[in-house]
Amino acid sequence: MTTKTQLGLAIGLALSSMSASAAWHNDQTNFATIASEGVIPQWTTTKTGNHYAGFLKADDWENSVYHGYDMYLQRVNQKGEVVWDDEPLLVIDRSKSYVYDYSIAALDNESVRIAIRDERENTDGNIQDVVVIYEVSADKKSRWETGIEITSPTGLSHVGVPHVTAVGNGSIVTWDESEDVNGDLDYYGDPTNAHIAYVDENGEIKWHVHEQLHDASYPVERALVSDGFIVVYQDIDPEYGSHLSIQKYSLENGEPTWGDKPVAFTKGDLENIPDSPAPNSDITIDEHENVIIAWRLPTDSGAMLMMQEFDRMGNKRFSGNLRISHGDADYNPSGPSIEVVNGDRIITFAVLLDGSTPETGIFAQKVSADGKVIWSEPREIVQLTSGDFDTGFNGYLDVVNTSSRNGVVNAYFMKVWDYWPITYNYVQFDADGKAGEEKTIDGNKNTKGNLQLHTNPIGDVIYWSEDGTNNSPIYAQNIHNDGTHGLTADIKLAVKPNLATLEDMSKVMTFTIHDETSQNHDVQLTTETTDITITDVVKAATHVSATITPSADYIGEATFTLAVTDLDNSSRSATQNYTLNVVTIDDAPEIEIASNIEVFEGESTTVSAVVTDVDSDDVSVNWTHNSDIELNVFWSNNELTVSAPLVDNTQSIELTGTLDDGVNTVEKTVTVKVNKVESDAGSALGSLWLFALLGLFTRKIKK
Structure with missing residues (x-):
């Protein structure tokens, strides 16, 4: 009993001392301030559970013609503490650029890659778009101070939003590029190519391909799988309007692997917004490396949500596209967000129900792995509610993002007030569609900007700017799996239980160890099956990595266990079981x-x-x-x-x-x-010659 009291006191003191300097707060309304001012935030989480926070800041908002959006970066640890205390790193000073399109991705080596669109004056005095790559290490060193330009346009061009995806210690960047064929600086309607470039760990462009199916092609979704890179395109076709197509590219050389050209899987008019052509879609990969895509399809009376899947060979898994929204045309859905829960697909979306009294709510639909729509109509997650103009509430806007763990889905969405200001809210619901109480993340009504969501072993991290258009504070908040906030005394391990690799392919996997009390651990990564082997185990304070290799020609599931114990306090421990799905690659005959x-x-x-x-x-x-x-x-x-x-x-x-x-x-x-x-004649003639020679030889001997 005395031991327990002392132990409880020790933990309490440890947490008390951490709370004084930690950024995560138990009070959900007390956010961690990542930057005092900025706009357009981006967030990425490393494999060790640390974070990078990117944001832009205008030099002289009122007087600058170009606004001068400079790009900054800050590092945040597992506790939510800002690591670079002196000040964030200025990555690029864009004194003459007003565009703010960029993205960031964490590499395996704890560095971060940044892809940014910049506008620069060319020799003619016109604005020229370029895409530039930067890399920053955990110790705040910029690897390429001037960046690496990966575009090489000829003449005037307009570059769309660049998106970077980490591939080990390299990255793949996608963007679209329009040529100003008329020289009028008006790119809408001009030919547009989609570009994909692999920039390796040395900063060299390993390969660069581009696609243009019809008048224009835009990369709108992308996903990394074991043996390739998936890109979904929106293509503008003069025959039947805008549609979606898909292709998979080899990581080795960029060659397409699902046919010579991307394959269209929709027909009809999708939303086509020139500045941002994404058709309100989402993509995810299941444990068997099937590609799951959902998208919003506008109709004459509103819209529908549709869904399709592709196996790893590029074959459609369902004979036709599935409708996952309401059958009633008066239900107008937002864009979808997909989660895979216990093998099923759960798609969450907001709805505006048109009528004499417009109503809005949050809904979800459940689809089995074999393409059966399980719920006859979408489940009501947040009850349909009429807009109350007395209080200023107008309705629910897009489901910004979702996460899932242990059979529970977190749905993050926006509520609109007085036609424009918004608040950020979320709700948790289980695999049967049973929901808890709607909760508020940031109830301060403002324009807000670019809500980012990333998961870690203890829950989610949310990151946003208070104002979406002007310099304002940049905030972050953590949300535990149980809906609470702040620090935790427990050791938490990476909770994604289903992992995938390909048959006969070794894979290096990293598992986060989240411990806000100690970094001195005993780590054991074990398996009781002979179907896989675990080698090259590397242990660190915040993570463990290992190479996992399936047995030759093995296909199926294999389990292994990660166990972590605090060496300073053996009563603090955590264990997590994982399932590795070994996916067939169809061996050659x-x-x-x-x-x-x-x-x-x-x-x-x-x-x-x-x-x-x-x-x-x-x-x-x-x-x-x-x-x-x-x-x-x-x-x-x-x-x-x-x-x-x-x-x-x-x-x-x-x-x-x-x-x-x-x-x-x-x-x-x-x-x-x-x-x-x-032939026989030839053989007889040969024999006669032989006898003649023998006769001559005999006569010579007799002499």
Whole structure:
């Protein structure tokens, strides 16, 4: 009993001392101030649970013609404390730029990549768009002070929003680029290409591809998978308007892997806003690396939400696109946000119900992994409510983002007041659509700006600016899994239980250890199965990483466990079980057959072969050759029969066998030697010459 009292006192004192300097507050209305002034915030979380906060700040808001949006960066630790206490890092001073499009992504090495659109005057005095890459380390050092330009436009051009995705210690950047063909600085209607560039860890452009299906192509969604990079495009087609298409690119060389060109999967008019062509869509990847896409499709009377999935080979998983919003056309949905919960897909959205008294609310729909819409109509998560103009409440706006863990979904959304000012709110609901009470994140009615959401082992981190258009405070707040806020005395581990890798592919995985009390841990990463091996375990204060390798040709699920104990207090520990889904890559077929075959002219020969396919696919085998002679080749029941014609002389011919299992094709080369048969007349003449020579030899001996 005494021990427990002392232990409780020790923990209490530790938390008390942390609270004095920590930024996360137990009071949900007391936010962490990341910057005293700024606008357009961006947030990214590292694999170790630390954060980077990006924001812009105008040099001279009132007097600058170009506004001069400079880009700043700050680092925030797991406790919500600002790490660079002196001041944030000025990444780029854009004294003549008024655009504010940029994005940030955390690399495996704890650095952060920044892709930013800048506007610079060219030699003619006109504004020229460029995309520039920067990289900043955890110790506040900018790797490339002037940045690396990854665009190389010819003439005047307009660049759309650049988006950066981390790939290990490198990154992939997407953007769109319009050429000013008329020289009038009006780019709307001009040809637009979508660009994808891989910038490696050395800052070198490994590959750069672009797509333009019709008049214009914009990259609107993207996702990283084990063996490629997925991009969803909005394409402007003069025949039937705007539609969505999809493509997967090789990480090695940027080659498309789902056909030569992106494949359209919608038809009809999607929303086409020139400055921001995203059609209110969302994308996520499930534990089997299926690609899940949902989007808003405007109609004559409102809109519908639609959904489709693709497997890792690029095949549609559902024969037709699924409608996931209400059947009643009066229900006008916002853009969707997707979460995978226990294998099912839960899509959350806001709704405006048109009528004599407009009503708004938050809804969700549930779809099974095999494409069955589970709820006949979307579930009401936040009850439909009429706008109350006496209080100034106008309704619910977009569901900005969602997160999920342990079967519970957090939905973050905006409420509109007096037609423009908004508040940030959220609600939690379970996999059956049963919701808790709506809660407020920031109830101060203002224009607000760019709510960012990132998850960590203890919950979510929310990041936003108080004013969406002017310099204002930049705030952050954490929300625990149970809906509380502030610091925690417990050790928390990464909670994503389902992970994925490909068959026969090793994968380095990092798991966050969130501990606000101690950084001195015993870490054990173990498995009881022989289906995977765990090697190269690297332990650190805030994380553990390891290489996990599936057994050869293994497909299915394999489990492993992470256990962490505080070495200074063994009663503080945490354990988390994980499931690794090993996804088939459809191995190529193989053939065993003799490499050399001999046959006499005018005759046939047959050799047996063994054809194998570990995926049990049906394999077709086709044999060809490019010789001028009429060599007949017949394949049946894994036997190769070769029939040779009469030939003028002995010769060798190469046969090429092509094996196709519907996914992979491989070739096998066999050399066929066709032997010339000596004729009987030729043999007799040869014998006579031999006898004559023997006779001469005999006579010489007798002399």
